[in-house]
Amino acid sequence: MKKVIAFIICFVIVASLPFVAVPCVLAATGAQYSETYYAALAKQYDRLRSVNDPKVIVVGGSSVAFGLDSELFEELYGQPSVAFGLYGSFGVKVMMDLSKVNIRSGDTVVLAPEISPESLSLYFGAESVLKATEQRFDILANTAFDNVGDILGASWGFALTKLKNLRSGEEFDISGVYRNSAVNEYGEIGRELFPRAGNVLATGYLNDIIEYDINDISDEFVNYVNDYVNYCRVRGARVYYSFAPVNGRAVNKNTLREDTSAYYEYLSRKLDCEVISDPYGYVYDYRYFYDTNFHLNDSGATLRTAMLVRDLKRAAGDTSAVDVVLPDPPEPVYVQREIDLTLPYTDSELFEYKETEEGHLAVCGIKEEVRSLESIVLPVVHDNKYVVSILSGALRGCDKLEEVTVPVGISQIDNSVFDGCDSLARIRILEKSQDNIAVSDGLLTGVPQSCRIVIVNATVSDFGTGYFWSRYADYLVSGD
Numbered sequence: 001m002k003k004v005i006a007f008i009i010c011f012v013i014v015a016s017l018p019f020v021a022v023p024c025v026l027a028a029t030g031a032q033y034s035e036t037y038y039a040a041l042a043k044q045y046d047r048l049r050s051v052n053d054p055k056v057i058v059v060g061g062s063s064v065a066f067g068l069d070s071e072l073f074e075e076l077y078g079q080p081s082v083a084f085g086l087y088g089s090f091g092v093k094v095m096m097d098l099s100k101v102n103i104r105s106g107d108t109v110v111l112a113p114e115i116s117p118e119s120l121s122l123y124f125g126a127e128s129v130l131k132a133t134e135q136r137f138d139i140l141a142n143t144a145f146d147n148v149g150d151i152l153g154a155s156w157g158f159a160l161t162k163l164k165n166l167r168s169g170e171e172f173d174i175s176g177v178y179r180n181s182a183v184n185e186y187g188e189i190g191r192e193l194f195p196r197a198g199n200v201l202a203t204g205y206l207n208d209i210i211e212y213d214i215n216d217i218s219d220e221f222v223n224y225v226n227d228y229v230n231y232c233r234v235r236g237a238r239v240y241y242s243f244a245p246v247n248g249r250a251v252n253k254n255t256l257r258e259d260t261s262a263y264y265e266y267l268s269r270k271l272d273c274e275v276i277s278d279p280y281g282y283v284y285d286y287r288y289f290y291d292t293n294f295h296l297n298d299s300g301a302t303l304r305t306a307m308l309v310r311d312l313k314r315a316a317g318d319t320s321a322v323d324v325v326l327p328d329p330p331e332p333v334y335v336q337r338e339i340d341l342t343l344p345y346t347d348s349e350l351f352e353y354k355e356t357e358e359g360h361l362a363v364c365g366i367k368e369e370v371r372s373l374e375s376i377v378l379p380v381v382h383d384n385k386y387v388v389s390i391l392s393g394a395l396r397g398c399d400k401l402e403e404v405t406v407p408v409g410i411s412q413i414d415n416s417v418f419d420g421c422d423s424l425a426r427i428r429i430l431e432k433s434q435d436n437i438a439v440s441d442g443l444l445t446g447v448p449q450s451c452r453i454v455i456v457n458a459t460v461s462d463f464g465t466g467y468f469w470s471r472y473a474d475y476l477v478s479g480d
Contacts, residue, residue, distance in 0.1 A: 029162040033131045036465050037178040040065070041086050041132040044187035045098060045139050048082045054106035056312065059095050060085035061114045062467075063244040066196075066295035067304045070186035076309045076322055083187040085112075089128040089470065092119050093221075096228050097144040105236025110308065111225065111273075112242040114294050117216040122224060126154035127161075128470075161473075165461055172459075176435030177291070178467045188301075196290045196297035198333040201438060202388035203356050204286040205249035206293050207414035208440045212251075212259040212279060214266040226272045240315060241267060242277040245304050247293035249286040256283065276315040281307065287329035291438060292467075299327035332358060334388075337436065339380050339409040346370075348379035354391065362389035366398065374402045374423075380409035392416045396446075399423060406430060406437070408457075413439045419446030428454045428479075434466030443472065454479040 033039055044065075048057065056079055058064050064085030073081040084099055085092075092113040103109065113119040124147045133140040143151070176182075177194045184190030229239045252259070260280040268275045288300030296304055303326055310322045352365035361382055370376065380387050389412040395401065397420040404421075405428040406413065418424055424447045431437045444451065453475045455463050464473040 029159075029166050031135050032162055032165055033134045033172070033465070035180050036131070036172050037180065037183075037467065038087065038128065038132040038465070039134070039180045040183035040187065041090070042136050042139065043180075043183055043185065044082070044084050044086060045101070045136075047185065047187050048084060048099065048102050051080050051082060052102070052104065054079055054104075054108075056081045056108045056110060057084050057099055057103070058082065058110045058112060058308070059092070059099055060112040060244055061088040061090075061092060061095075061119055061294070062086060062292075063114055063294040063296070064112065065183065065188050066290065067245055067301050068186075068188050068308075069191075069301050069305045070188060072302065072305050072324070073309060076306065076324060077312060079108075081186075086183075086187070087125075087128060087132075087467075088114060088116070088119060089125040090132065091121075091123040091125050093122045093224060094124055094129060094143055094147070096224070097147075098139065098142055100231065101142050103232055103235050103237050107232075107235075107237040108312065109232055109237055109239045110242050110276075110312070111228075111239065112244050112308075114244045115210050115212060115216075115246055115279075117218075120216055120221050121218045122220050124150050126150040127158055130154055130158045131465075168459075168461070172461050172465050175433060178435065178465075191298050191301075198297055198299075198330040199287055199289050200291050200333050200335065201289070202334075202358075202360065202412040203249075203362060203391075204332060204358075205247045205289070206412070206438060206440050207392050208250065208293060208442075209252070210246055210250045210293060212256075212263040214263060217266070217270075222270045229271070229273045239273040240312070241271055241273055241275045242308060242311060243279045243282040244294055245288070245296055245300065246279075246283045247286050247289045248283050250293040251283060256280065274315060276311045277307075285329045287332060297330065299330050302327050334358060334360070335411075335436075336386065337408045337411070337431075339407065340430075341381075343377055343405075343407055345379050345407070346373070346376040348382040348387070351379060351382070351394075353382060353387070355385075356388070359385070360388045361385045362391050363387060363394045364391045365394055370395075371398055372400060373398070374400055375405075376401065376403075377405040378407060378410055380407055388412065390414060390417050393419060396420045402426070403428065408432070408436075411437055413437070413443060415440045415442030416445040417443070421447055424448060424451050426452055426454050426479075428456055429458075429463070430456050432457045434458065434463040434469045437468070439468050439472075441471065444475065451475065452477045456480060 064083045068083045070081045182194040232239045290297040306324045350367045351363050353361040354364040392414040399422045401421045403426045407430045460476045463469040
């Protein structure tokens, strides 16, 4: 009997260790994410808490922070707005949950999630939320009770990550747009803090094709939205549904009108709130975007703000014109990186290219000779033109390839570039900042699980907290 009791006591002690150790580790490692983009959630939350007059709360993902101008909104609409969307990796659900801290009578809530399966589900990014609320327990405490298990489950890994960061002594990148100091007091990317003059993507869009597919809208999401609508109504607030802006180059134009019409009709039928916008109207010229298919530049933010005000006024029966001069789409911004011509580049003649509309080149395929190579350094110049992008499937089927070096100058890598590279062990990134090289969700599609992304000239912490690269944090390593 004594052995049984002793075993139970030991089991309880061991089982409780994580619950004791994790808070201690989190406290001992201090604030590591306070200057990162994650931490800007506190600015949005604090603004929401501080505005008690009738207001418009725009809830969604990062397209809100990159696509709303609150000063212009109040000038045009006569009420303050609250930007309440920062990062798709949080999930839209948690933004709805957190918004409940200050929804009052007379408020208007606009739901405008991105057109993606993740945004239109009950996805909850526990680790991202932990990074954002690192020293803001008051925010974390207002997440929904049904996500407590996710938070507890992610806490141990988050604690280990913080210990690793502390041990390595690496500092996070705070030089680009994805940093706390680029977000203003309204919770938006501030024009004065980080001007976004034009589209900086090498091809004008990311190769994540956006589909207006009603099958991507989960039933659980619809039910959750309807419960949220009822919650707001009980408190005297109205809820409308609108749409995130979408890069016109990232959609199927042949079926776009039919797809968006069906999408609108489905949501109008399923949701217990009015859908006030036409999704077709929120598909913008690519020149209004900045660095993703949802992130607008300064001109795009003006356009989206004016359109949202128009839709809100129309929903209220006000058909008067919105008095604002809409900006023309600005010309794309191409930033030429300082490339190293002394690298042992693989012969550029062995690759196939497609010319971008801006007159640069994108690798779109390979010659047969490449299939026998075990290591390549992607070219950055061919035929006196800069090579700026690697298109989807460009290296498909190079099953002998073990290492790929991506030099400075390549600023965009599409989905499935390495699909079928069954022996690929290392993708070497020479870029000095994660802000300068955009990747999509499917970067590692079709490669072995053991493949690692080697960061050569920057820190793993820099890339691991980056907007594009954080999803690959578990694959990032330092090296030569």
